[in-house]
Amino acid sequence: MATGRTHRPATRSRGIPEATVARLPLYLRALTALSERSVPTVSSEELAAAAGVNSAKLRKDFSYLGSYGTRGVGYDVEYLVYQISRELGLTQDWPVVIVGIGNLGAALANYGGFSARGFRVAALIDADPAMAGKPVAGMSVQHTDDLEKIIEENGVSIGVIATPAGAAQQVSERLIAAGVTSILNFAPTVLSVPEGVDVRKVDLSIELQILAFHEQRKAGEEAAAAAAGGSSVGGAAPAAAVVPPAGRSAAETRKGGPEGDVPAVMPA
Amino acid sequence: MATGRTHRPATRSRGIPEATVARLPLYLRALTALSERSVPTVSSEELAAAAGVNSAKLRKDFSYLGSYGTRGVGYDVEYLVYQISRELGLTQDWPVVIVGIGNLGAALANYGGFSARGFRVAALIDADPAMAGKPVAGMSVQHTDDLEKIIEENGVSIGVIATPAGAAQQVSERLIAAGVTSILNFAPTVLSVPEGVDVRKVDLSIELQILAFHEQRKAGEEAAAAAAGGSSVGGAAPAAAVVPPAGRSAAETRKGGPEGDVPAVMPA
DNA sequence: ATGCCTTTGTGAACGCGTGCACAAAGATTG
DNA sequence: CAATCTTTGTGCACGCGTTCACAAAGGCAT
Numbered sequence: 170m171a172t173g174r175t176h177r178p179a180t181r182s183r184g185i186p187e188a189t190v191a192r193l194p195l196y197l198r199a200l201t202a203l204s205e206r207s208v209p210t211v212s213s214e215e216l217a218a219a220a221g222v223n224s225a226k227l228r229k230d231f232s233y234l235g236s237y238g239t240r241g242v243g244y245d246v247e248y249l250v251y252q253i254s255r256e257l258g259l260t261q262d263w264p265v266v267i268v269g270i271g272n273l274g275a276a277l278a279n280y281g282g283f284s285a286r287g288f289r290v291a292a293l294i295d296a297d298p299a300m301a302g303k304p305v306a307g308m309s310v311q312h313t314d315d316l317e318k319i320i321e322e323n324g325v326s327i328g329v330i331a332t333p334a335g336a337a338q339q340v341s342e343r344l345i346a347a348g349v350t351s352i353l354n355f356a357p358t359v360l361s362v363p364e365g366v367d368v369r370k371v372d373l374s375i376e377l378q379i380l381a382f383h384e385q386r387k388a389g390e391e392a393a394a395a396a397a398g399g400s401s402v403g404g405a406a407p408a409a410a411v412v413p414p415a416g417r418s419a420a421e422t423r424k425g426g427p428e429g430d431v432p433a434v435m436p437a
Numbered sequence: 438m439a440t441g442r443t444h445r446p447a448t449r450s451r452g453i454p455e456a457t458v459a460r461l462p463l464y465l466r467a468l469t470a471l472s473e474r475s476v477p478t479v480s481s482e483e484l485a486a487a488a489g490v491n492s493a494k495l496r497k498d499f500s501y502l503g504s505y506g507t508r509g510v511g512y513d514v515e516y517l518v519y520q521i522s523r524e525l526g527l528t529q530d531w532p533v534v535i536v537g538i539g540n541l542g543a544a545l546a547n548y549g550g551f552s553a554r555g556f557r558v559a560a561l562i563d564a565d566p567a568m569a570g571k572p573v574a575g576m577s578v579q580h581t582d583d584l585e586k587i588i589e590e591n592g593v594s595i596g597v598i599a600t601p602a603g604a605a606q607q608v609s610e611r612l613i614a615a616g617v618t619s620i621l622n623f624a625p626t627v628l629s630v631p632e633g634v635d636v637r638k639v640d641l642s643i644e645l646q647i648l649a650f651h652e653q654r655k656a657g658e659e660a661a662a663a664a665a666g667g668s669s670v671g672g673a674a675p676a677a678a679v680v681p682p683a684g685r686s687a688a689e690t691r692k693g694g695p696e697g698d699v700p701a702v703m704p705a
Numbered sequence: 706a707t708g709c710c711t712t713t714g715t716g717a718a719c720g721c722g723t724g725c726a727c728a729a730a731g732a733t734t735g
Numbered sequence: 736c737a738a739t740c741t742t743t744g745t746g747c748a749c750g751c752g753t754t755c756a757c758a759a760a761g762g763c764a765t
Contacts, residue, residue, distance in 0.1 A: 188722060194646040198625065212742065221627035225724055225745095232744060240730045240743040257646050258653030265645070272547045276540035282625070282642045287649070326652055327645070350655060351648040353641075357466065357550070359489035367651045369644050373621075374550045376637050377533070377595070378462040378525050380619040381555070383635045384594055385526030387618060456752060480712065493715095493754055500714055508713045508760045706765100713760075720753085730743075735736105 185256075189230045195220045196227065197253045203246050212243040264291035264323045266349075268340050269332030270300055270310050273355055277331060278306035291323040296336065313340075320347035327351045334358040341368075453524075457498045463488045464495065465521045471514050480511040532559035532591045534617075536608050537600030538568055538578050541623055545599060546574035559591040564604065581608075588615035595619045602626040609636075 199219040203211055213231075217224035231237060231244070237252055238244045254260055265283075267274050270293050278293055293310045295301070301312040311319060319325070328344040330337050330352060337356035344352065351367045354360055357375075360368050467487040471479055481499075485492035499505060499512070505520055506512045522528055533551075535542050538561050546561055561578045563569070569580040579587060587593070596612040598605050598620060605624035612620065619635045622628055625643075628636050 186722075190650050191643070191647055193650070194640075194643040195627075197646075199627075213744095214742085219627070221629070223724065225726090226722090228742095228744060229723085236744070238743055239732080241732045241741045243742070256650070258649040259646065261653070263645075263649055263652070272544040276544040277641065279540045280641060283645075286642055286646060288645055326656075327648055351652050353644050353648060359463075359467075359487070361489070365655070367648055369648060371639060371641070371644060372462075373545065373548060373639070374554055375459070375462040376621050376639060377531075377551075377556055378465075378527065378554060379459055380595055380621060380635055380637060381526040381531055382458050382461070382524070384531070384619050385529075387633070388594075454752070481714095482712085491754070493756090494752090496712095496714060497753085504714070506713055507762080509711045509762045511712070709762105709764085711760105711762080714758095716755105716757090718753105718755085720751105722751085723749085725746105725748085727745090728743105729745100731741090733738100733740080735738085 185233045189233055190257075192220070192222065192226075192230055193253050193257055195222070196230070197250065197257070197259075200246055200250045200253070204250055208246055210239075210243045210245055213238070216244065259287040261287065263288050263327055264325045265289070265327045265329055266292045266294055266316075266319060266323075266325050266344075267329045267331060268294045268313075268316070268344070269330060269336070269356075270295040270305055271331065274329075274331035275305050277329060277355075278308065288327075291325055292319045294319065296332070313343075316343055317347040320344065320349060325349060327353070329353045329355070330360075331355045453501045457501055458525075460488070460490065460494075460498055461521050461525055463490070464498070465518065465525070465527075468514055468518045468521070472518055476514055478507075478511045478513055481506070484512065527555040529555065531556050531595055532593045533557065533595045533597055534560045534562055534584075534587060534591075534593050534612075535597045535599060536562045536581075536584070536612070537598060537604070537624075538563040538573055539599065542597075542599035543573050545597060545623075546576065556595075559593055560587045562587065564600070581611075584611055585615040588612065588617060593617060595621070597621045597623070598628075599623045 196216065199216055200211075202219070203216075211219075213224045213228045217227040220227065228238075231249075234252060234256055237249055251260075265288055267277055267290060270278065274293065274295070278290060283290055290306070290308065293305055293308050294313055294316055295310050296313040298312060300310045303310045320328075326349055328341075328349040328351070330340055330344075332340055334356045337354065337358045338360060341352055341354070341360045341362060345362060345366055350365065352360065352362070352369070354368055354370045355372075357372055360370075362368055464484065467484055468479075470487070471484075479487075481492045481496045485495040488495065496506075499517075502520060502524055505517055519528075533556055535545055535558060538546065542561065542563070546558060551558055558574070558576065561573055561576050562581055562584055563578050564581040566580060568578045571578045588596075594617055596609075596617040596619070598608055598612075600608055602624045605622060605626045606628060609620055609622070609628045609630060613630060613634055618633065620628065620630070620637070622636055622638045623640075625640055628638075630636055
């Protein structure tokens with residue numbers, strides 16, 4: 170999953186826990202699939218299975234929205250789709266801008282799921298003058314100079330940043346100054362934003378590193394279990410050889426490399 | 438952030454909490470930046486600011502790895518870079534395969550941050566015969582038929598799925614059967630995998646929906662505050678008009694659309 | 706060598722999220 | 736109309752994660 174929100178840590182919005190909000194899109198997707206198959210009702214058990222969560226958790230989540238179920242029957246699919254859509258604010262149109270039209274930015278621009286969810290790509294913006302005017306995903310890329318104008322004229326409140334890390338903070342500041350209050354950040358940097366602005370971060374590199382950690386642990390446990398049948402279950406004796414603690418300079422290895430300077434994908 | 442892990446819910450690995458593991462890459466990035474600037478030591482306060490977290494949290498996180506700091510001074514940057522890299526398993530080479538070379542898959546293949554972190558793209562795989570042999574990011578795309586062979590020959594244990602949702606489950610099963618034990622899933626589906634396999638999910642659509650929720654709440658509060666100076670602070674009276682509860686069919690609106698059938702980006 | 710000052714490492718309290726288990730509610734059947 | 740059966744909604748307990756606050760530890764200046 171894309172990771173972590175910044176700001177508004179414990180501020181339960183209208184009493185709906187953040188963890189629940191994060192699951193609503195999951196339920197919505199499962200419900201939409203059911204709706205397409207014209208299934209009239211679902212039990213919490215079925216829906217929970219489809220969404221990959223615990224049924225008790227699902228019921229508790231729905232209880233925050235109100236009591237939309239019928240005991241002995243389940244939930245009305247259509248009604249629930251509407252209620253969750255409304256709760257998530259998907260019944261209205263959300264114009265978004267994508268800043269940084271590199272590999273990733275272009276890929277995002279082509280994302281079909283945008284319009285299906287009430288999100289409309291209002292503009293594609295890039296700092297490279299050579300990109301300006303170029304067609305991407307059926308739109309013409311615009312230059313960063315016009316960023317403020319674009320935001321204001323389209324009433325954009327959600328911005329997507331897919332620029333290199335070095336540009337992200339500045340871009341976010343311009344977006345926010347122009348009126349944007351929610352940012353989806355693909356650049357591998359920590360954005361510092363004023364209170365009241367929501368930032369969500371998506372970072373491929375971090376996800377892979379987390380997987381690598383678990384992978385290493387699994388390999389270590391396996392090796393330990395295979396070697397000694399004993400009781401030493403800890404993370405001792407990893408399978409692969411590790412570089413000695415002092416015989417290596419991180420600066421040497423990484424200096425000047427692509428280190429953290431690009432988002433999850435190389436921009437142009 | 439990319440969202441949520443599946444499986445191994447409470448299984449603290451070697452005593453390191455999952456939440457801590459998720460932050461280690463963040464620290465590592467900040468430390469690497471310091472290393473490049475040849476900064477010898479950092480205090481928890483400084484590093485925490487750079488990583489965007491609480492300093493107490495950072496110290497506690499590091500305490501799980503052992504005591505690598507010096508009281509009164511701080512942490513040795515180089516040493517800490519090494520320790521975290523080792524803990525995350527980045528001192529070894531991790532071959533990965535990317536399955537589904539559409540817009541997103543291609544963008545991922547071009548991601549420079551892979552190699553910088555010890556991840557090596559071993560192969561690009563697509564089900565479309567027309568894609569086979571085509572060069573993407575300097576590699577030749579291979580056909581799904583050879584998936585098992587590729588996995589085994591390269592000793593791949595981490596797979597990235599960037600296929601349409603419909604293909605994701607089947608792809609994951611083939612990957613797992615061939616030996617993959619960690620999956621990064623960009624397809625908007627819940628993967629069901631056997632125990633011992635780690636799955637992390639990245640879903641652009643979900644991130645945007647979460648932002649929309651907060652955006653709507655902010656707009657509602659603002660409107661409520663502006664209208665009545667009273668005490669009705671709840672989510673009453675959202676700014677935009679909402680469609681009436683019964684006068685709308687979700688199936689009608691979404692039927693046959695790009696609904697959840699593609700990952701965060703349209704594959705070819 | 707001694708005292709001061711900085712910063713770590715952690716004990717303890719608190720709050721959120723999760724999951725169990727069950728009573729209440731409603732449908733359904735005879 | 737009554738009995739039964741299904742499924743919701745939730746009270747409760749538990750565990751993880753976060754944060755505060757402070758004692759211990761080490762460097763540094765005198």
